[in-house]
Amino acid sequence: MDITSFEQFELNRxxxxxxxxxxxxxxxxxxxxxxxxxxxxxxxxxxxxxxTGKTAAYLLPLLMKIKYAxxxxxxxxxxxxxxxxxxxxxxxxxxxxxxxxxxxLALYGGLGPKTQIETLRKGVDLLVATPxxxxxxxxxxxxxxxxxxxxxLDEADKMMDMGFMPQIxxxxxxxxxxxxxxxxxxxxxxxxxxxSAEFLEAPIKVEVTPQxxxxxxxxxxxxxxxxxxxxINMLDYLVSKDAFQRVIIFARTKGTAENIYKFxxxxxxxxxxxxxxxxxxxxxxxxxxMDAFKEGNVQILxxxxxxxxxxxxxxxxxxxNFDLPLIYEDYVHRIGRTGRANHTGEAxxxxxxxxxYHVQKIERIIRMTIPRKPLPPEVEVVETPFDEQQAMLRExxxxxxxxxxxxxxxxxxxxxxxxxxxxxxxxxxxxxxxTKKTAPSSPGTRSGIPTGRPGGAAGQKGSGQxxxxxxGGRR
Ligand code: AMP
Numbered sequence: 001m002d003i004t005s006f007e008q009f010e011l012n013r014x015x016x017x018x019x020x021x022x023x024x025x026x027x028x029x030x031x032x033x034x035x036x037x038x039x040x041x042x043x044x045x046x047x048x049x050x051x052t053g054k055t056a057a058y059l060l061p062l063l064m065k066i067k068y069a070x071x072x073x074x075x076x077x078x079x080x081x082x083x084x085x086x087x088x089x090x091x092x093x094x095x096x097x098x099x100x101x102x103x104x105l106a107l108y109g110g111l112g113p114k115t116q117i118e119t120l121r122k123g124v125d126l127l128v129a130t131p132x133x134x135x136x137x138x139x140x141x142x143x144x145x146x147x148x149x150x151x152x153l154d155e156a157d158k159m160m161d162m163g164f165m166p167q168i169x170x171x172x173x174x175x176x177x178x179x180x181x182x183x184x185x186x187x188x189x190x191x192x193x194x195x196s197a198e199f200l201e202a203p204i205k206v207e208v209t210p211q212x213x214x215x216x217x218x219x220x221x222x223x224x225x226x227x228x229x230x231x232i233n234m235l236d237y238l239v240s241k242d243a244f245q246r247v248i249i250f251a252r253t254k255g256t257a258e259n260i261y262k263f264x265x266x267x268x269x270x271x272x273x274x275x276x277x278x279x280x281x282x283x284x285x286x287x288x289x290m291d292a293f294k295e296g297n298v299q300i301l302x303x304x305x306x307x308x309x310x311x312x313x314x315x316x317x318x319x320x321n322f323d324l325p326l327i328y329e330d331y332v333h334r335i336g337r338t339g340r341a342n343h344t345g346e347a348x349x350x351x352x353x354x355x356x357y358h359v360q361k362i363e364r365i366i367r368m369t370i371p372r373k374p375l376p377p378e379v380e381v382v383e384t385p386f387d388e389q390q391a392m393l394r395e396x397x398x399x400x401x402x403x404x405x406x407x408x409x410x411x412x413x414x415x416x417x418x419x420x421x422x423x424x425x426x427x428x429x430x431x432x433x434x435t436k437k438t439a440p441s442s443p444g445t446r447s448g449i450p451t452g453r454p455g456g457a458a459g460q461k462g463s464g465q466x467x468x469x470x471x472g473g474r475r
Contacts, residue, residue: 006026009027010039015063019096027053030052030208038061038062039061043200045204047188055089056092063102066126069102069123072144074126077175078152083283084308093126103125109132111284135170145176150179151179151181155184160191161327181199188207218338221347222351231323233382234350234375236268246313247320249303250304250323250325251304252304275301281307320350321350332365353396
């Protein structure tokens with residue numbers, strides 16, 4: 001049976017009214033497929049990314065099941081990897097449960113538990129929690145688990161990436177075994193499969209889009225940018241353009257995110273038009289930054305992958321990858337921030353020669369070659385500082401070694417040959433030629449970046465294939 005309206009799910013009036021108010025006219029594919037299963041009390045394994053409507057896909061049947069406020073102990077538990085995602089899911093509960101009297105609560109760390117405990121004591125029907133905070137409060141005796149009949153794991157792949165497996169196992173031990181389980185994950189690899197085998201009962205697997213298909217909805221482009229300073233110049237050039245109205249800039253590390261923020265806030269945009277979020281930022285700062293960005297008061301949000309996980313902001317005009325994520329699936333999550341709900345978005349990625357390796361792995365995951373464009377002539381190409389160049393060469397060596405453990409390393413070979421003792425090494429260091437000016441384009445290279453993969457195509461192909469879809473990129 002084709003499902004073209006929410007009425008066909010036979011949801012209650014309260015939910016249908018909320019759905020209508022949110023402007024959802026038709027269930028998305030993941031909703032069409034999983035809602036009837038969940039309503040039928042099956043365990044479901046949903047492979048769906050953020051942006052597909054997966055949150056409502058598990059919330060609607062759950063809200064339908066717990067219906068109205070009852071007793072004081074929670075009857076549903078949703079686990080998610082980050083505070084931001086927990087808050088976002090909790091907000092979706094507020095919206096979808098608007099016409100019910102259900103009491104729900106977000107539990108997450110980074111701030112004192114006092115208010116959370118007070119709310120728990122008043123009685124709740126549904127908890128949305130990070131695994132760590134849930135267990136902390138459980139151990140304090142503040143959570144009664146005996147009535148939990150539905151458990152949802154959202155972004156299960158990310159939870160495992162973030163090392164939450166032990167906490168999830170502890171939670172499974174303290175909640176009733178007779179329950180319905182819904183597991184959602186953006187990717188489906190060996191670990192998610194094992195987790196689902198461990199914790200779901202005869203699950204029905206629903207996959208709405210082939211892995212990484214968001215990529216097709218987004219205009220992607222790669223710029224080969226030789227070094228950090230030139231990346232900053234390129235950012236300066238891009239965000240000054242009118243079209244860059246609501247931009248997320250992704251950085252791999254907190255340090256890089258801070259540097260980008262400082263530079264742009266000082267020189268390029270008014271400081272109240274830009275915010276930065278990463279794990280070291282206080283909870284309130286992060287929430288305020290997200291809200292301001294959502295409301296459109298902030299033009300640029302600089303974020304690390306973990307901080308930005310699952311963030312749902314409509315109409316992000318551009319995603320800029322200042323660098324490439326080392327967990328390759330995060331590339332898909334990053335670019336999924338733009339191009340949602342039928343808006344075509346644009347994802348711009350900068351890459352240095354040391355990132356060429358990662359881009360090839362990402363291209364294998366998204367099953368497409370990302371088009372490359374030359375740097376605009378307005379952007380000043382800065383010479384690569386010696387230290388930065390050495391660091392990149394070292395990184396390339398490491399990448400080659402990862403694919404070929406017998407490889408000793410060109411950088412180290414050279415160093416060993418030229419610099420026999422630590423003493424002469426010091427001396428020699430000062431004599432080493434300074435960095436070569438990176439030519440914007442030279443034969444055999446693209447913007448000075450060798451186009452051939454370090455280690456040779458054949459060597460990489462073998463191991464890369466084995467790794468594709470896995471976490472081969474981590475360390
Ligand atoms: P999610 O994949 O859960 O992060 O949802 C992505 C976005 O889609 C959210 O902004 C939802 O409000 C929105 N959404 C969810 N279901 C529908 C629907 N059936 N029609 C239109 N938008 C929806």
